[in-house]
Amino acid sequence: MRRAVRTEVLLWVGQRVSAAVLGVAVLIHLVTMSYAVRGGLSAAEILARTHGNVGWLLFYGVFVLAAAVHVPIGLRAIAHEWAGWRGLGLDAILAAVAAALLALGWRAVWAVYA
Amino acid sequence: MSSSVLGVRVWRGGATGEFREYEVPRRESQTVLDVVTYIQRRLDPALAYRFACRVGMCGSCAMTVNGVARWTCRTHVAKVVVDDALEIAPLANLPVIRDLVTDMREFFDKWARAKGSFAPTATRRDDFAVVRPETTARRAADAAIECIGCGVCYASCDVVRWNPEYLGPAALNRAWTLANDVRDGARNARLAAVAGDAGCHACHTQMGCTERCPKELSPTASIAGLKRATALAALKGEL
Numbered sequence: 001m002r003r004a005v006r007t008e009v010l011l012w013v014g015q016r017v018s019a020a021v022l023g024v025a026v027l028i029h030l031v032t033m034s035y036a037v038r039g040g041l042s043a044a045e046i047l048a049r050t051h052g053n054v055g056w057l058l059f060y061g062v063f064v065l066a067a068a069v070h071v072p073i074g075l076r077a078i079a080h081e082w083a084g085w086r087g088l089g090l091d092a093i094l095a096a097v098a099a100a101l102l103a104l105g106w107r108a109v110w111a112v113y114a
Numbered sequence: 115m116s117s118s119v120l121g122v123r124v125w126r127g128g129a130t131g132e133f134r135e136y137e138v139p140r141r142e143s144q145t146v147l148d149v150v151t152y153i154q155r156r157l158d159p160a161l162a163y164r165f166a167c168r169v170g171m172c173g174s175c176a177m178t179v180n181g182v183a184r185w186t187c188r189t190h191v192a193k194v195v196v197d198d199a200l201e202i203a204p205l206a207n208l209p210v211i212r213d214l215v216t217d218m219r220e221f222f223d224k225w226a227r228a229k230g231s232f233a234p235t236a237t238r239r240d241d242f243a244v245v246r247p248e249t250t251a252r253r254a255a256d257a258a259i260e261c262i263g264c265g266v267c268y269a270s271c272d273v274v275r276w277n278p279e280y281l282g283p284a285a286l287n288r289a290w291t292l293a294n295d296v297r298d299g300a301r302n303a304r305l306a307a308v309a310g311d312a313g314c315h316a317c318h319t320q321m322g323c324t325e326r327c328p329k330e331l332s333p334t335a336s337i338a339g340l341k342r343a344t345a346l347a348a349l350k351g352e353l
Binding site: 005006008009010012013016077080081 | 276277306309310311315341344345347348349351353
């Protein structure tokens with residue numbers, strides 16, 4: 001029981017921390033994107049600049065990690081509140097959602113880097 | 115004062131019932147509690163309502179006045195009347211016993227579930243504790259301590275309405291007061307009791323409680339404090 005309480009609170013902390021990371025990351029992402037396309041850069045030209053750039057690799061790696069933490073915890077709260085759905089079945093599905101977001105996101109980040 | 119007579123609609127019955135209309139003479143500096151008292155004493159002796167101190171200390175006379183939860187003894191008619199009319203109903207989010215009287219048991223049971231009672235660490239042989247008023251913890255306790263348990267925040271909270279398990283603003287505000295009491299010995303057990311989706315983490319920060327609290331407290335700030343305190347305790351492995 002005590003362990004369950006601690007887990008709930010740590011999930012809440014995880015969502016708050018990931019929200020703070022996402023807040024900054026989304027801003028940088030949008031500003032950079034708008035700036036990059038203003039001069040008319042093509043996708044190929046953008047990829048040429050990101051290939052081999054460890055800075056962007058780390059930035060988007062962290063971005064994906066924050067999203068993979070934030071989304072399932074948020075969906076879990078919505079499922080609890082709006083559908084009254086809770087329990088191991090829900091948590092297993094959301095763990096799979098987190099793993100899928102992480103795998104697909106990091107795969108895309110790697111494609112932008114390599 | 116635009117008219118010498120007030121048209122007052124008052125809830126009669128229990129969970130099901132109807133509004134009954136009364137005409138009450140308008141008086142200067144008249145409170146909503148004065149209006150309800152007039153109806154019971156002069157027009158309809160069967161009307162059930164609750165009050166005690168009449169001066170905003172006891173927290174027993176809260177009702178829904180024109181759709182808003184208020185302490186009726188300190189609410190002047192002039193402040194809330196619309197077109198010389200008042201609608202007075204029991205508090206929301208609580209079972210109605212009869213007319214304007216609600217069953218407050220669940221409200222106060224939740225204070226107990228939030229471990230809202232002081233857990234002493236000293237004995238009668240110990241000296242008085244010295245708590246300096248300027249310390250951060252004491253200031254946080256002071257900011258939340260004037261709650262009179264009227265239930266206005268509880269009746270004004272949408273999360274209470276959606277989630278009957280939610281402890282509610284008053285119980286959590288009380289827990290925050292005690293979490294800041296350096297003499298108390300049950301801090302971690304209390305933080306564990308108020309964590310989770312029936313506790314402080316269910317709050318949506320809509321601030322209905324803070325908007326309506328007649329004592330101008332901020333249960334929202336107390337709940338935010340509990341979120342911080344439970345997070346720190348969880349990270350330290352104390353929960």
